[in-house]
Structures are given as structure tokens and as C-alpha cells.
Amino acid sequence: MKKVKNDNIDSLVIALFLKDGKYSSGYVTDDEYQSLRTLYRNRASIQSDMKEVKKRILTQITVTFPEFESFTNPFTISGLALLDKYPTAHHYKHSSVDRIMKIFAHIQGNNFNKDKALKLLELSRESIYSGKAKEARAIAIRSTIRLLKMYLSEIDIIEAEILSLLDKKGINNSSLDELPAGNTLIDNLKTIPGVSDKTVAAVISECGDLTRFPSIPKFVGYLGLFPTENSSGNSKSIGHLSKRGSSLVKHALYLSATSCLIHNKQMKQLYDTKRSQGKSKKEALVAVSRKLATVIYSIFKYNTPYNPNRVFTN
Numbered sequence: 019m020k021k022v023k024n025d026n027i028d029s030l031v032i033a034l035f036l037k038d039g040k041y042s043s044g045y046v047t048d049d050e051y052q053s054l055r056t057l058y059r060n061r062a063s064i065q066s067d068m069k070e071v072k073k074r075i076l077t078q079i080t081v082t083f084p085e086f087e088s089f090t091n092p093f094t095i096s097g098l099a100l101l102d103k104y105p106t107a108h109h110y111k112h113s114s115v116d117r118i119m120k121i122f123a124h125i126q127g128n129n130f131n132k133d134k135a136l137k138l139l140e141l142s143r144e145s146i147y148s149g150k151a152k153e154a155r156a157i158a159i160r161s162t163i164r165l166l167k168m169y170l171s172e173i174d175i176i177e178a179e180i181l182s183l184l185d186k187k188g189i190n191n192s193s194l195d196e197l198p199a200g201n202t203l204i205d206n207l208k209t210i211p212g213v214s215d216k217t218v219a220a221v222i223s224e225c226g227d228l229t230r231f232p233s234i235p236k237f238v239g240y241l242g243l244f245p246t247e248n249s250s251g252n253s254k255s256i257g258h259l260s261k262r263g264s265s266l267v268k269h270a271l272y273l274s275a276t277s278c279l280i281h282n283k284q285m286k287q288l289y290d291t292k293r294s295q296g297k298s299k300k301e302a303l304v305a306v307s308r309k310l311a312t313v314i315y316s317i318f319k320y321n322t323p324y325n326p327n328r329v330f331t332n
Contacts, residue, residue, distance in 0.1 A: 047226040054183050054223040061176045062266055068169040071162060075101070078159050082106035082152070085141040093166075096128050100138070102163050105156035107145035115139065180219050206317050209324040212278030212285060213310065220270035221314055228318040237315045241267055243308045259304060268307070275306035284326045285309065 047055070072093060079086055083106055090097050099121050104110050118135040122128050184204045207218045222228075231237040238244060242263025259268075278285035285306050292302035317324060 050183065050186075051222065051226045054180065054219060057176055057180050057183070058219055058223040058266065061173060061180070064169055064172055064176070068166065068173070071166045071169060075159065075162050075166065078155065078162065082147050082155050082159065083142065083145055084147070085145050086138075089138060089141055090134075095125055096122065096130050098163055098167070099125060102160060104142075105159040106149070106152045107142040107147045108149040108152045109156065110139055110142035113139065113142075177216075181215055184215060184219060203318065203321050206321055206323045207314060210310070210313060210317070211282040211324070212280070213274050213314070214277070217270045217274045218314075220267050221311075224264040224267045228315050231315070234312050234315055238308060238311055241271075241311055243268065243271070243304065243311055271307040271310050272303060274310055275303045278306055278310065 075092060076087065079092060079101070085107070086092065086101075090100075092098065092101060100118075103121055104113065115132050115135040118138065119130070119132060122130045204218065207213070208215065225231075225237075225240065228237060231240060240263060242260040244260050275285070275289075279289055280286075288309055289302045289306050292305045293299070297305065313324065
């Protein structure tokens with residue numbers, strides 16, 4: 019009953035596995051897959067850092083102009099432009115509607131009008147911010163905004179490189195001696211309604227060549243898209259989603275599942291069916307994520323475009 023783990027015990031366990039043949043060979047991805055994985059994980063790391071920067075901006079706004087957050091999203095192009103020009107409520111003191119409107123003269127697609135500018139001026143005058151250390155706080159806010167813009171710029175660069183790797187057509191199904199004429203493998207994966215380039219990049223970068231999985235259950239198990247189970251005797255309980263697998267792929271598939279509720283009729287039908295069976299919204303989305311994984315696997319294996327009639331046979 020005593021748990022002991024050391025090099026001698028580990029060596030013995032490994033030797034027994036080798037003796038009985040209960041092991042599988044390791045998998046090393048090709049250069050294209052490794053390049054894609056490096057870029058995608060770097061993107062995820064930057065996004066994580068960017069979330070912390072956004073939290074810092076929100077904390078600063080809570081002190082210097084708490085009413086601003088309810089007025090507009092601080093992280094839109096318009097919101098960041100306003101914060102950069104007027105970091106605190108007290109910086110609107112000598113402003114006017116025309117001066118505020120000039121900020122958006124060169125920003126295309128914004129819907130900021132004079133009524134909003136007037137409302138913003140009223141909020142700044144009624145703000146509970148006392149104005150203490152306003153210049154120091156302004157420097158801090160502008161500094162954090164510059165940092166956020168740098169992160170956004172880096173993400174754009176990395177995403178462009180990811181798309182470039184996908185478009186190079188160097189990622190193929192190694193089990194096919196001859197590729198079918200027409201669309202490439204990546205093109206076929208993009209035919210799934212609700213699945214973006216980022217989702218395709220996430221799955222391929224983390225999993226490599228999907229044909230290395232002998233079956234769909236093996237692939238789904240590798241992703242960790244299955245609930246945990248605890249059973250003893252006659253009792254049986256189904257727990258939360260397994261913590262195994264790549265969290266990046268799970269997150270990407272989950273986001274695609276939410277997108278499929280709008281853009282993919284068949285996946286929306288699956289979601290509605292699970293909800294009618296008493297599943298929660300999250301459980302139903304996980305079911306859609308799992309179905310998306312099976313569709314991606316099948317398209318990768320056979321290199322054919324998305325066909326809902328073949329996927330949803332029931």
C-alpha cells in the first residue's frame with residue numbers, strides 16, 4: 019500500500035512493459051507539423067499575456083473613469099482611441115463634441131456619432147473619479163495600451179504565418195499514396211461550416227498526422243473529449259470532462275461548436291437534440307465538439323469535402 023517511486027522501480031516497470039510487448043512506438047511529427055505547433059502555441063502564449071494586460075487596463079479604468087466601461091467596450095478600436103486621447107474622466111474637462119469626433123475621422127467602420135460624444139462628456143463630468151494623480155495614471159494607462167497594441171500586432175504576424183503554412187499545401191495525409199484531384203486536405207477541412215482556419219490549425223498542430231490514430235474513438239480519447247467515470251459495485255457516476263488531451267484543441271473545438279450553432283445546420287440539430295435529452299448547454303456543446311472532432315478526422319483520413327449526408331446518417 020506504500021507508494022514508492024524511484025529510478026529502480028521505474029526501470030523495472032519499463033523493462034516489464036518491453037518484455038511483455040505492452041508498449042507502442044513514439045510519434046515524432048514532420049517539420050511542417052512542428053512548425054505549425056510552435057507558431058500556434060506561441061500565439062496562445064501571447065493571448066494569455068494579453069488577457070493579463072486587458073485586466074490591468076480594466077483595473078485602471080475602474081479607478082479613473084468607472085462609467086466608461088458601461089458606455090463602450092474599452093478594447094474596440096474606438097474604445098482604445100478614446101482611452102489613448104482621454105485616459106481619465108478629468109481629461110475630458112477641456113474637450114468638446116467636435117474634438118471627440120475628430121478622433122474617429124480616420125477610423126473606418128466606426129459608428130461613433132455626436133450623440134455618443136455628448137453622452138460621454140456628460141458621464142465624464144458626473145464621474146466619481148476625484149482626479150488624484152491623474153497625470154501619473156494617464157501615463158500608466160497609455161503605457162498599457164501601447165503594450166496591448168504590440169501584442170495585437172504580434173498576433174496578426176503569427177496568424178499570417180500560420181495561414182501561410184496551411185496554404186503551402188505541405189500538410190497532407192501520409193497514408194494516401196496519391197492525393198485525389200481537386201481541393202487540398204486543408205481546403206477540404208475548411209469546408210466544414212462553422213470551423214475556422216484557427217480551429218484547423220489547432221487540431222493539426224497539436225495532433226499531427228491524424229491518420230496515425232487507427233480509429234475515431236482513439237482520436238477522441240487522445241483529445242480527452244470524454245467524461246470521467248467512477249464506478250464501484252452497483253454505483254456508477256459520470257464526472258466532468260477528462261483533463262487529458264490538449265487544452266488548446268479542446269478550447270478551439272468548443273469555440274467552433276458555438277459558431278456551428280449559427281453556421282452549421284446539422285450541428286445545431288445535434289445541439290438541440292442533446293438539450294431536449296436534458297443535457298446542459300455546456301454538455302451539449304461538448305457533444306458538438308466531439309462530433310466536430312470525428313468529422314475532422316474523417317475528412318483528414320479520406321481527404322474529401324464536408325458532406326452532411328454522410329456524417330449524419332441517422
